[in-house]
Amino acid sequence: MKQFSLLDLCPIPEGHTPAQAIANTVALAQLAEATGYHRFWMAEHHNMPGVASSATAVLIGHVAGATSTLRVGAGGIMLPNHAPLVVAEQFGTLATLYPDRIDLGLGRAPGTDMATARALRRHMAPEDGFPQDVQELMGYLALPSGEARVRAVPGEGTTVPVWILGSSLYGAQLAAQLGLPYAFASHFAPAMLDQALEVYRRSFRPSSMLSEPYAMVAAGICIADTDEEAAYLRTSQQMGFARLRTGRPGKLPEPVADISEVIPAPVLAQVNAALSCSAVGGPDTARAQLAQIIARTQPDEIMITGMIHDPAARLRSFEMAAEILRDLKQS
Template sequence: MIPFSVLDLAPITEGSNPTETFARSLDLARHAERLGYRRYWLAEHHNMPGIASAATAVLIGYVAGGTSTIRVGAGGIMLPNHAPLQVAEQFGTLASLYPGRIDLGLGRAPGTDHATARALRRYFDSADAFPQDVGELLAYFEPAAPGQPVRAVPGAGIDVPVWLLGSSLFGARLAAALGLPFAFASHFAPDAMDDALAIYRRDFRPSVRLQRPHAMLGINVVAASDDAEARRLFTTQQQSFVNLRRGRPGLIPPPIDDIEAFWTPTEKFGVEQALACAVVGGEATVREGLAAFVARHRPDELMITTNVFDHVARCRSYEIAARVRDVLT
C-alpha cells in the first residue's frame, strides 16, 4: 500500500479567522491520524491573506502536540527566508519535544514577493546560496565536534529527516547529489515532474541519511458523494488560483455553480495547466484517477492536498481518499 500524506495550507476561509483555521487544522490532523495518513505537512507562505501557516514551526508544534502518532512537518520551510542555524534550532526543539515524529522539508523559493522578502530581512538572491545553506543546516544536525564554535542547541545529534522540495530540475539534482528524499510540487507546478523524477532516480547517490531514492509527489484530490459535487467543491481552489493571477489574493472563497462564468479562456487554460495533477470526483472516479497516476509515475508516497471551503467536506474528502488508498496495489 502506497503511503498517503496531507499537505495543509491552513486556509482562512471567507467569514473565518486564523483562530478558527488553526482549530480546523488540528481537527483535520487528528482525522488524518485516525485514517492512517503517514504525514501532516504545513507550508510556509507570507503576506497571503488566505494562508495562516506563515509561522510554520510554531504551527507544527501545535499540531504535533495535539496528535499522537502521525508525523508532522514542513512542506516546507523556505530556507532563503531563514538562517540555517535558526532552522536547526527550531526543528531540533520540535524533534526533542516529539521524538520520531518531525519532518523538515526545505524549499528554495522565498514563498512570497519582493517587498515581503525585504521585510523578512532576506533577499531573493539568497536562493542562489541554497545548496550551501542546506549543507550548513545538515551539518548542524550532526553530533557536535569538540571545540566546534557554533552548534545548534537543541539540534546537534538529533535525528530530523530532511527532505528537499522542488518544482524544477534544480531540486531533483540537488536531492540526488545529497542523497535526500525528494518531494515534487506537482500539485501546482507539474510541468517538469517526469524529467525531475527521472533525474532524481538516475543520479541518486546513497548517503548516511538515505540508501535509495525516495520520491513523493503532490496531487490535488477532491472527493465527494458524486462527480458533480466534487467538481463544485473544486471551484474554490480554481477561484483562488485565478484571484492570485489577477493580483488579488484574498480569503478562500466558497464554491460556485458556474466556474465558466468566473474566468476568461486564458485564465482557464493557465489554471488547468497548474492543476493538471488533480483527481476530482466521486469515489470510483478518484480510485480510477489515483490508480492511473500511481501506475504512471510510481511515487514512493503521495502528498494529498484538498483545498475546499467547507471543513466537513474537506474531512470527508480525505476519508474517501483513504478508502481508495487501501485498495490500491
Template sequence: MQKYSILDLSPVPEGSTTADALQSTLDLARHAEALGYHRFWLAEHHNMPGIASAATSVVIGHVAASTSRIRLGAGGIMLPNHTPLMIAEQFGTLATLYPNRIDLGVGRAPGTDMQTARALRRNMDAGDNFPQDVVELINYFDDAALDATVQAIPGTGTRVPVWILGSSLYGAQLAAYLGLPYAFASHFAPAALEAAAETYRQTFQPSRFLDTPYFMMAAGVFAADTAEEAEFVKSSQLQAFANLRLGRPGKLPRPVRDVEAVVPAPYLASAREALSVSATGTPDTVRDELRALVDRYQPDEMIVTSMIHDPTARKHSFTLAAEALRNLCASPALA
C-alpha cells in the same frame, strides 16, 4: 507505493478567520491520524490572506501536541528566508519535544512576493546559497564536532530527516547529489514532474541518509459523493489560483456551481492546468485517477492536498481519498 500523506496549507475561507483556519488544521490532522495517513505537512507562505501557516514551526508544534502518532513536518520551510541555525533550533526543539515524529522539507523559493521577501530580511543578492545552507542545516542536526563553536541547542544529535522540495529539475538534482528524499510540487506545478522524477532517480547518489532514492509526488484531491459536488468544492481552488494570477490574492473563495461564469477563460485554463495532477469526482473516479498517477510516476509516497472552503467537506474528501490510497498501498503491483 509505500505510504500516503497530507499537505495542508491551512486555508482561510471567505467568511472565516485565521483562528478558524488553524482550528480546522488541527481538526484535520486528528482526522488524518485516525484515517492512517503517514504524514501531515504544513507549508510556509507569507502575506497571503488565504493561508494561515506562515509561522510554520509554531503550527506544527500546536498540531503535534494534539496528536500522537502521525509524522508532522514542513512541506516546506523556505530556507532562503531564514538562517540555517534558526531553523535547526526550531525543528530541533520540535524533535526533542516529539521524538521520531518530525520531518523538515526545505525549498529554495521565498514563498511570497519580493517586497515581502525583503520584509523577511531575506538575503536579496544574486548568489544562490541554498545548497550550502542545506548542508549547514543538516550538520546542525548531527552530533556536534569536538571543535564546534556553534551548535543548535536543541537540535544537535536529533537527526531530523531533511527533504528537498522542488518544482523544477534544480531540486531533483540537489536531492540526488546529497542523497536525500525528494518531494515534487506537482499539485500546482506539474510541467516538470516526469523529468524531475527521472533526473532524481537516475542521478541519485547513496548516502548515510538513504541507500536508494525516495520520491514523493504531490497531487490534488477533490472527492465527494457525486461528481457534481466534487466539481463544486474544487471551484474554490480554481478561483483562488485565478485570483492569484490576476494580482488579487485573498481568502479562499466560496464555491460556485458555474466557475466559468466568474473566472475569465484564460485564467481558468491556466488554473486547470496548474491543478492537472489531481483526482476529482466520486470515490470510484478518485480511485481510478489516483491509480493512473501512481502507475505513471511510480512514487514511493503520495502526498495529497486540497483547498476546500467547507472544513467538513474537506475532511470528507480526505476520508474518501484515504480509502483509495490505502488500497493502492496494499496492491502487490504497486507496493
C-alpha cells in the same frame, strides 16, 4: 507506493478567521492520524490573506501536540528566508518535544512576493546559497562534533529527516547529489514532474541518510459523493488559485455553480493546467485518477492536498481519499 500523506496550507475560507482555520487544521490532522496517513505537512507562505501557516514551525508544534503518532513536518520551510541555525534550533526543539515524528522539507523559493521577501530577509543576497545553506543546516542537526564552534541547542544530534522540495530539475539534482529524499510539487506545477523524477532516480548518490532514492509526488484531491458535487466544491480552489495568479490573493472563496462565469477562459485554462495532477470526482472517479497518477509516476509516497471552503466537506474529502489510498497501497 509505500505510504500516503497529507499537505495542508491551513486555508482561511471567506467568512472565517485565522483561529478557525487553525482549528480546522488540527481537526484534519486528527482525522489523518485516525485514517492511516503517514505524514501531515504544512507549508510556509507569507502575506497571503487566505493562508494561516506563515509561522510554520509554531503550527507544526501545535499539530504535533494535538496528535500522538502522526509524523508532522514542513513541506516546506523556505530556507532563503531564514538563517540555517535558526531553522535547526526550531526543528531541533520540535524533534526534542516530539521524538521521531518531525520532518523538515526545504524549499528554495521565497514563498511570497518580492516585497515581502525583502521584509523577511532584510537584505537580498545576489548569489544562490541554497545548497550551502542546506548542508550548513544539516550540520547543525548532525551528531555532536567537538570541533563545532556554533551549535544548535536543541537540535544537535536530533538528525531530523531533511527533504528537498522542488518543482523543477534543480531540486531533483540537488536531492540526488546530497542523497536526500525528494518531494515534487506536482499539485500546482506538474509540467516537469516526469523529467524531475527521472533525473533524481538516475543521478541519486547513496548517503548516510538514504541508501536509495525516495521520491514523493504531490497531487490535489477533491472527492465528494458525486462527480458533480466534487466539481462544485473544487471551484473554490480554482478561484483562489486564479486570484493568486493574477495578483489578487484573498481568502478561500465560496464555491460557485459555473466557474466559467467567474474566471476568464484563458486564465481558467492556465489554472486547470497547473492543477492537472489531481483527482476530482466521486469515489470511483477519484480512485481511477489516483491510480493513474501512481501507475505513471511510481512514487515511493504520494502526498495529497486540497482546498475546500466547507470544513466538513474538506474532512469528508480526505476521509474518502484515505479509504481509496489504503486500498491502492495494498494492491
